[in-house]
Each structure stands twice: as C-alpha cells, then as structure tokens.
Amino acid sequence: MGKPTVHDIAEEAGVSLATVDRVLNERPGVRSMTARRVHNAIDKLGYVRDVHAANLARGRQYRFAFVLPEGESQFLKALRDAIEEAGAGLRLDRAELETIEVPLNDSVGMIRALETLQAQQIDGLAIMANETPVVRDMLAHMKESGIAVVTLVSDQPNAERDHFVGIDNVAAGRTAGVLMGRFVGGRSGKIIVVVNTTHARDMVQRRLGFDAVMREQFPALDALPSLEGHDQLERTIQVIDRSLASHDDVVGIYCAGAGTRGVTKVIADHGLADKLVVIGHELTTHSEQGLRDGLLDVVITQNVGHLVRSATRVLRAKCDGREIIESQERIRIEIVLRENLP
Amino acid sequence: MGKPTVHDIAEEAGVSLATVDRVLNERPGVRSMTARRVHNAIDKLGYVRDVHAANLARGRQYRFAFVLPEGESQFLKALRDAIEEAGAGLRLDRAELETIEVPLNDSVGMIRALETLQAQQIDGLAIMANETPVVRDMLAHMKESGIAVVTLVSDQPNAERDHFVGIDNVAAGRTAGVLMGRFVGGRSGKIIVVVNTTHARDMVQRRLGFDAVMREQFPALDALPSLEGHDQLERTIQVIDRSLASHDDVVGIYCAGAGTRGVTKVIADHGLADKLVVIGHELTTHSEQGLRDGLLDVVITQNVGHLVRSATRVLRAKCDGREIIESQERIRIEIVLRENLP
DNA sequence: CTGAAAGCGCTTACAG
DNA sequence: CTGAAAGCGCTTACAG
Helix, strand or coil, rough: CCCCHHHHHHHCCCCHHHHHHHCCCCCCCCCCCHHHHHHHHHHHCCCCCCCCHHHHCCCCCCEEEEEEEEHHHHHHHHHHHHHHHHHHHHHHHHHEEEEEEEEECCCCHHHHHHHHHHHHHEEEEEEEECCHHHHHHHHHHHHHHEEEEEEEEECCCCCCCEEEEEHHHHHHHHHHHHHHHHHHHCCCCCEEEECCCCCCHHHHHHHHHHHHHHHCCCEEEEEECEEEEEHHHHHHHHHHHHHHHHHCCCEEEECCCCHHHHHHHHHHHCCCCCCCEEEEEECCHHHHHHHHHHCCCCEEEECCCHHHHHHHHHHHHHHCCCCCCCCHHHHCEECHHHHHCC | CCCHHHHHHHHHHCCHHHHHHHHHCCCCCCCHHHHHHHHHHHHCCCCCCCHHHCCCCCCCEEEEEEEEEEECCCCHHHHHHHHHHHHHHHHCCCEEEEEECCCCHHHHHHHHHHHHHHCCCEEEEEECCCHHHHHHHHHHHHHHHEEEEEEEEECCCCCCCEEEEECCCHHHHHHHHHHHHHHCCCEEEEEEEEEEECCCCCHHHHHHHHHHHHHHCCCCCEECCCEEECHHHHHHHHHHHHHHHHHEEEEEECCCCCCCCCCHHHHHCCCCCCEECCCCCCCCCHHHHHHHHCCCCEECCCCCHHHHHHHHHHHHHHHHHCCHHHHHHHHCEEEEEECCCC
C-alpha cells in the first residue's frame, strides 16, 4: 500500500470522509469518542496529509503582505525586487504577495496601512519597521484577528510576533569587527563608524557587537563615535570628510547601515582604497561594484531572497498550524569579498 | 475570473479536456490544426498549469538517486544527512531520494551502481565522483535513457550532465587565499597546503585559485607543494608535522580538502593556534568546534542543505521539462568565522 | 453529531 | 484523431 489517505483513515476508523476531515482540521462537531477513533487510525497508519491536495480542494489562496519602510536605499530596492520575484514564483503555490511602503516614523501612516490590511483579512504579515509602541500594539491587534505576523530584518522582540526573519545583528557587528581587526593587520589607529541613524535597533546591535570585538581582541584600534548619514548621500560624505580631516590616524571605516554609497565616494575621491580597510553591509549592485573596484574590502550581508522565502514559508506554516523547521529558517550572516562574489 | 484552468482552455479552443491535456503534455495523436487552436487558447488566456494538481492526478512520484563516494569524512556524513532530511521533507512533494555509496575509484562498483539505477528507471541522478571515462560514458547512457543528471560538488564538465550543483572551486581557493594573506597581516613566510589527494578535480581547482592570489597579491608568502593526507588522520598529521619541522617560517596552513581533523590536531598539540593562520573547507560539527576553539580561523563552505535542495529542484525541473532559475541555483561560497557561525 | 456527493485542476484508460 | 467519465487526495456545502 502506498501512503495512507483520508479514505484509509475513514475505513480504519469506521467513519466517513467528512468526519475524518473535521478531525484533521480540528473543526467542531465531532464527539470526542469519534475523534479518538480517528486519531487512533491516523497514528496506526502513519497518515500525513497531502497539503497540496488539501489546498487544491479548498481553493486556498494565501494572502501575505510585506510592510517595508519607504526609501530609495539599494537594500530596500533589492528586498522589494525579491518580494516581487518570489511572488511571481509563488502564484502557482497559491500565495499572493503584496508590498506596502510606509514612510519611516510615520505612525499615522503605519496605523492606516496595518488597519487596511487587517480589514482586508490578509493571512499573514511580514513587517520591517522601527520599534515603536504604535507598531507593537497594532501587531498585537493583527495577531488577535488571526493574522500570522513575522518581523523582518529588524526585530520587535517586545511585540507578539510569531517569528523573526533576519540575522543576529550583534553577531553581524562582531563579524565586521573581527574582519576589520584582522584586515588592518596589526596597525593601530582609529576606525570611523557610519550609520544612517543611531535610533534603529539593528544599527545599535551591530555597533554593540563591533565595539565588543574591538575591546576584546583589538585594543590598538579605536572605534570613533557613530556618524549619522540619515540616508542622505551628501550628508554622509560630509560627515566622513570632516572626520577624516580631524583624525590623521584613521585605518578603517565601518559602515553599519545604509550609506555605503557615501563611503565609497569618499574612498574613491581621496584615493584611500589601499590605505583604509572598508567594511559595509548588504550586498547590492552598488556594493558589489564597490567590491570589484576595491573600494570596499568586505560586505556583510543577508540574502534578500532567503529573507523573503523564509518569511513566506514561516507565514504559511503558521497559517496551516504547522511547526517550522528552525534550522532551515535561520538566516545566515554572509561575508562577501571580491573573490566570493556570487 | 480566477486563473484559467484546463476547462477554460478546452472551452475556448472548442475541444475536450483530453485533447487539451495531450497538447499540454506534448503527447502524440493530435492534428496540428487542433493543437494550434489549443495553443492559441493557452496564449490568449495566459494559462499556466498547476503542477501540484497535475502530479496529484498522475500519481507522479519522482525517484532521485544520489551517488556519493564511500567514506567517513564529516562532509560526506553531513551530505548524507542532508539528503535524508530533504528526503523526509520531500515525501509529501512526491519525491523519493535514495543514496548509494560507491568506493572511490572503484570503476566496477560505479558501473554496477549506475546500471542498477538505470534498470530501476529512476527519474534523476545526482552524482559526486571523480572524473573518469567510465563515469563520463555511463552518464551519457543514463541521459540517453531519459534520466536527468546533475553533478554534485565536483563537476564533470566533459560529461553530458544537465547541470552542475556546487561551488566554483577556483573562486573558493581564491577566497581562501585572500583571507590567508589578509589574516597573516603583512608577515612573510610559508604556507602549508594540505589536500586529501591531488587527483580530485575540486582540489586542483582550489589550489589553482589559492596560488593565483598568492602570486598576485601576496608575494611575501610562499605556498608550499601540496601535502596529501589521503583521508587518513594519522597520515595527515604525519605529513604536516614533518613539514613544520623542516620549515621554521610557516605562518599559515590551508587545508583545501578533507583533513581538517588532522590539521586541528596538530595545531592543538603544538599550541600553534595563535601563531598560525589556519583555513579549512566545509563546515561540519568538527570544523565548527575548531572555529569555536580558535584552532581554525576560517572555514570556507558550501551549505549541504542548499546543495541537496538545489539538486532536487533542478532534477525535478528537468523531469518536467521546465527551465531552472539560474540565480536561485547558484551555490554560494560561504565564509565562516567564529563570529558568524550559524 | 455524522455522512453522501460534488468539486478543486489535472490525467488516464477506454471507447469510438 | 478525439471525447466522456472516472479518479488523484482532500474539502465543502447540504441533508439528515
């Protein structure tokens, strides 16, 4: 006999298909004695349900929304593209992905966006946003109304999300730190640290990890206070230029968030490629070119395709009440040099 | 209207379901005029077939075999585990994975194994083996009999495989080279290079890439001729010990293949962890521990889970006559430090 | 609380 | 060369 089906269960338990189905999907209206018989049959035959057939039968269509910050950063662009690409591939898998962009720190916009999604009765939400009470409360609401929720890229540990899809940013900062220390190669001096804003949770964590490694392993290096670029090219360039001017012993630059374009511009303009070790985050067409041109030495990154696929896998599992395979959903901290560019 | 189905196509083309199906699956017995009408309908309605429904209907069961070299290396073990794990997950996806182990360089065993698989009419084969005329010819035979074939980990560029699933080993060697040069930090000296055998294609390529980088970027470093460990712990330790004894300016060890256990043993026994830069390949429980203990500085790796899933995805696509998404099937060269261990 | 029947989107003998 | 009908494994109204 092949794999057992609902028919086999029904026969074994001496009930009808409908009853088997009710038990399988935990729908009410089954006497506990009957349910017990069905469960026994399931255990005895080792039944596992064919999800595809189930979805086919119920005409199930999963609707997942991705809420992202508005912005022209290359990473966000790549993420949006990945969502679109995954969406195209998933249409046949009965999942429909939608992307909504909300301006950074626009609470009203965020509330409106999430309320709309809730009204639309989406099945799952993947959200990348700064941690605020508004977001926290809204997520609790969404969860209550039965929507699966995962946080993306930047976690909200205090919100009732089902799962976080992204890297451990403290570890990412540590990784950057070790590579910085090693690549600097025994010299002593200062490290310029650039972030877009010191308020974002992931930035804070990366800085934390970076500093810890500097302290523990490379006391000869001195990581300067974070410079804020605020996602603006000119501003980023300006703050770095100023910092370079006031320190004559800078040996490296760590760009912990968006702002890589500003950094590479400075490096190129001042011909510093061979003098400084430069480490950035997120592999994009731009940072990839930076690696090729030698303007960047290392890029620490997380694969946007994996992020999106993991998010949809997790959301789908939550919708189906299935367990996720933790090991498969762990997003890797990837290290990219010119030599191992994909 | 939702997505068009075979019913819509049948109606639009004015034919029966059976005819639509014949056209869809390119089965014979349809007048070209009729086929043309069906194709027009497909184009007009933008039909794309529901693979899951199709598989359900035909009770399709994909049978894929993985042929691997026999051996107790941690990497092979991890790979076997990954196959088993993927197999369990895929049972519901109507794919069945089987692993066959053939002793290295046992041509007769290889022929027998492949002939058996061919007789069993498997749907697809993923093979990891050294490049030999025997293998090349057998793969041609298998392909001819309609079996999809991918090479795994170590390519056979001259065989008629459908696809290679694995990393670019020249690039992997280059990556190791750059990290070695950078981590050594300006010192000059010799690098010990360990391989299991100089005959395997992937070893040759890694060595090639490593040497190229040494030559181009780190002229102060001198990579010694490859030591062969032949997958034997004692032997590996012996050759490294001997090499260390005869060179007093060794600054690093590059283990390009199996043999990491021997290398870490030597490092630990002689207390060389802080003196030498040690780079190995393939993340396993052992090399992971080596990283944690500081006995290894870097591990270059390819994710075995990705390898197996990519192989099955590609085989399935080939069986269905579908195109693969190249970008999704590219296996990354991963760099692992203690800090970004998964 | 339980079951018989129809249907999801596709394929497969079988008949003509 | 073409079509009507049954079936893959599951779910869903509808009846009882």
